[in-house]
Amino acid sequence: MSTTEEQAAEAFRSGPPIILAPGPRTTDRIPPPPNDVWDLPHGTAWVYHGEGNGQLTRPVLMADGFSTGPSDLGFTWEHLEYGPYPLLSELRRRGRDVVLVGYHERSASILQNAETVMAAVIETIDRRVGDHPLTVGGFSMGGLVARYALAKMETVGIEHQTQLYYSYDTPHTGAWIPIALQAFAHYTKKLDSRFSDQINSPAAQELLWKHIANWEDKPATSELRLAFLRALEEVGNWPRARETRLIAIANGPDTGAGNGVAPGTEAVIGKGLAVIGTELRTQSEGDDQLVAKLRVVTLPTREIRTSQLPDIDGAPGGTLHGFGILADALNEIPPLLGFGVDNPIREHCFVPAVSAIALREPATHDDLYTPISDEELEETPFHAVKLASQSDTHTLITEELSTWFLDQLP
Incomplete structure (x- = not known):
């Protein structure tokens, strides 16, 4: 027939x-209820206090990545906590407060969702007890959303008080x-x-x-990518505040393998x-x-x-x-x-390894497969980078990468 x-x-x-993005759920475990939920422009944030913190004290903001439809922060929790390494538990055990930032529409323009991250940064500063600096970044597209948000805040004169910007397998030069x-x-x-x-x-x-x-x-x-790259240029491409360190994590190796x-x-x-x-x-x-x-x-x-x-x-x-x-x-x-x-x-x-550390565009075989030297690492926009020992699943939360990230926190 x-x-x-x-x-x-x-x-x-x-x-x-058919959605080309990480998923679906792999466990029935339900994330714990957040200590607070923020309604933000074009999005939402779930807030989890670190151990011993009754209020926001040492905040780590984590911006969601690309998919279709609204962010599922329950799935975000699962991805960051229930894989090979329990990153969220370890953050909170070290007294860090976790702020998961999601969007009403993950496939909307990065520029729109950056407004959500900007609002989350402002809300975090308003609610924080004490003056511990912020850590702000994201996973996959979330690293680009946070990158633009911080650079835009600097351009328009809004203090973001961020000491560490991070991106985790973010396609800086293209996915x-x-x-x-x-x-x-x-x-x-x-x-x-x-x-x-x-x-x-x-x-x-x-x-x-x-x-x-x-x-x-x-x-x-x-043309939309070209317009986005121009928008990045207009805000200086990267957060440039003197006190802000930039780090990048890649799920691929530097060996060229x-x-x-x-x-x-x-x-x-x-x-x-x-x-x-x-x-x-x-x-x-x-x-x-x-x-x-x-x-x-x-x-x-x-x-x-x-x-x-x-x-x-x-x-x-x-x-x-x-x-x-x-x-x-x-x-x-x-x-x-x-x-x-x-x-x-x-x-x-x-996300090619060279894209995750913003070293070069993935334009040729040599661009992609040439081993990355220590001298080349000096050419990236980052103060420090960490590449995986092998090619892993995009944004996989491994012990190798997570422990390095935790050691970078202010």
């Missing part, structure tokens, strides 16, 4: 959206979603627009090193009748490289080719299970509708 476009659209729309995945999202837009809408959201376009708005487009730097994903390899292969002919491949170097064949339901097979892109899927850096997220969603559609796929490769580089 062949699947009609109407049946396919109903199947796509009846399931959860990467494979063109094959972007093309599939746009190719299936008339069946269900949600996947395409995420790729084309303001925040996604501001974050991605290369973007396509339609499946047949050539990869390019989005890749994550093991080979270029030009099949990652998602259509098996069901509705998607036979679909084939998503990892990115290859060179010109006229085939990265995707697309056929969904009644549509003819289309080929997507790219030129002058590096073999970035296997690069050192924080990884995302982007191919796996799509494959799992397709395989959850009832088998009779014919959307089953094989998924030999689940992950790809999402």
